Amino acid sequence: MDSNTFWKKLIFLCFCLVILDFSIGKVLEFLYFKQKKGKLYNVTYVLEQQTCDVLVLGSSKAMHQYNPKIISDSLNLSCYNAGYDGQGILYSKAVLDVVIERYIPKVIILDIVSIEFCVTFNTSYDMLHVLNPYAKKHPVLWETLSLKSKTERIKHFSSIYPYNSMPARIIAGLLPGETKDVTEDGFTPQFGIWNEEIKETIYADSKLDENKTKAFEDIYRICSENNISLYVVVSPIFSIIPNKTISFLHLEQTCRDLNIPFFNFVNDKDYLDNELFLDIDHLNSQGADIFSKDLSNRILNYKQNN
Numbered sequence: 113m114d115s116n117t118f119w120k121k122l123i124f125l126c127f128c129l130v131i132l133d134f135s136i137g138k139v140l141e142f143l144y145f146k147q148k149k150g151k152l153y154n155v156t157y158v159l160e161q162q163t164c165d166v167l168v169l170g171s172s173k174a175m176h177q178y179n180p181k182i183i184s185d186s187l188n189l190s191c192y193n194a195g196y197d198g199q200g201i202l203y204s205k206a207v208l209d210v211v212i213e214r215y216i217p218k219v220i221i222l223d224i225v226s227i228e229f230c231v232t233f234n235t236s237y238d239m240l241h242v243l244n245p246y247a248k249k250h251p252v253l254w255e256t257l258s259l260k261s262k263t264e265r266i267k268h269f270s271s272i273y274p275y276n277s278m279p280a281r282i283i284a285g286l287l288p289g290e291t292k293d294v295t296e297d298g299f300t301p302q303f304g305i306w307n308e309e310i311k312e313t314i315y316a317d318s319k320l321d322e323n324k325t326k327a328f329e330d331i332y333r334i335c336s337e338n339n340i341s342l343y344v345v346v347s348p349i350f351s352i353i354p355n356k357t358i359s360f361l362h363l364e365q366t367c368r369d370l371n372i373p374f375f376n377f378v379n380d381k382d383y384l385d386n387e388l389f390l391d392i393d394h395l396n397s398q399g400a401d402i403f404s405k406d407l408s409n410r411i412l413n414y415k416q417n418n
Contacts, residue, residue, distance in 0.1 A: 137271020140282065144245055144275060147285035151196070152278065154298055155242060158194040159210045159250065165189035167211065168298070169204035170223030171236075172197040173347050177395045178221065179404040180297040186408030189218060193298030200236030201228055205327040206243055206256035208334055213252065219341045221407075222331065226346050226378060229325050229359035232318040244274035259323050301397035306350055306389040313351040313392075317358050325362065332370055343411055346376045348383035348403060350392050373414050375407060382406070 147153040166189050168178045174195025184191040194207055204222060211217065237260055247253045247268060258264050267273050275282070335342040344367055346360070356364075367374035377383055388399030395403055 134271045137273075137275070140272065140275040140279065141245070143282050143286060144278070147282065150281065150285035152242070152281055153285050155196065155246075158192070158207060158298065159246060160214070162192045162194075163215045164192035165217060166191035166219040166221060167208075167217045168193045168195055168221045168223070169207060170195045171199050171203075171225065173225065173394060174221075174223040175298065176300055176302050176390075177347055177400045177403055178223070178299060178407075179301070179400050180299050182401060182404040183221075183408050186405060187219070187411065191297070195223065195298065196239075196242065198236070198239040199242075200225070200239075201324045201327045201331075202236050202240060202256055202259060203243070205331050206240070206253055208331055209252045209255070210246070210250045212334060212338060213250070216338050217340055219343070220331070220335055221343050221345060221411075223345050223347055224328075224363060226353065226360040226363075227315050227357050229320050229328070229362055230318045230357060231321045232316070236324075241276070244268070244276075245278075247274065256327075299400075301400055302390040302394060303397050304390045305396060306386045306391055308386070310350055310352060310384055310386065313349075313353055314355055315353070315357045317355075320358060320362055325366075328363070328366065332372060343373045343375065343414075345374075345407065346378055348377040348380060348388075348395060348399070350384070350386060350389040352384075353378050373411070373418075375410055377403070 144152065145156065147156070164180075166180075166183060166187060168174050168180070168183075168191065172195065175193060175197060176195075178193050178195065180191035180193050183189075196203060201224060208220065240257060240260055243253055243257060247257055254265065261267075332342060334340070344363070346363070364374065364376075366372070383395075383399070383403070388395055388402065390396040390399075
């Protein structure tokens with residue numbers, strides 16, 4: 113095979129791969145945005161459709177512990193739970209970036225785990241891939257997605273890349289029948305009781321992650337500029353925490369400095385009952401309802417006294 117033939121075949125092969133990538137990517141894109149149920153659809157609904165007064169942001173602790181119906185009834189405001197399993201402050205900030213381009217919520221309830229700002233708590237970077245399908249529609253997301261890697265924009269030249277690891281869940285979101293992934297208001301209650309005795313948990317400390325501390329400051333800035341009431345919550349866990357990590361201390365101090373209402377439920381004696389928990393980190397349905405009412409009352413008391 114002479115060199116000209118080789119290069120022609122190589123160019124043709126590359127052309128075919130580009131066409132194949134583009135075609136498969138467009139099919140996946142079409143199917144992705146045809147979903148009407150499930151966790152992936154919930155992300156679309158949060159970013160592009162819902163217009164509730166109160167938006168709950170956070171990880172699985174938000175998704176499974178904040179009952180929008182109870183919060184809505186207590187505060188007399190519509191409420192949507194935008195929490196997502198495995199996410200963190202980076203995802204919360206990205207969601208808020210997109211949402212405020214469309215409407216301004218009245219209240220943000222931000223759930224933060226006590227080790228959120230630690231550099232060792234790095235799963236939230238990997239989980240940002242759920243935002244990939246929206247990057248081209250909402251360029252503001254590039255600020256957050258680029259934190260995953262310096263080559264993130266280059267990877268998005270592939271039409272398939274935004275939907276990596278998603279085909280099975282896309283199909284599930286298109287099939288008839290109900291899903292247990294997420295309810296219509298974003299809240300997914302969990303059923304069961306944690307049967308083990310309460311123990312101490314001592315968190316290993318580490319440096320602060322500057323990307324995450326900046327994301328928190330950006331959320332505060334966005335809320336301040338748009339007259340959105342921001343409430344920061346560290347929700348209950350079924351464990352005694354004897355030490356305050358550098359992450360928790362930073363959160364506590366920042367909320368104090370910026371005058372952000374901060375509700376800490378860690379080590380709260382009212383939540384050291386195993387019957388309220390599914391596991392160490394998550395309240396069950398009963399616990400979530402009690403917690404949602406309790407938090408709503410604390411917010412109302414704060415508003416009345418400030």
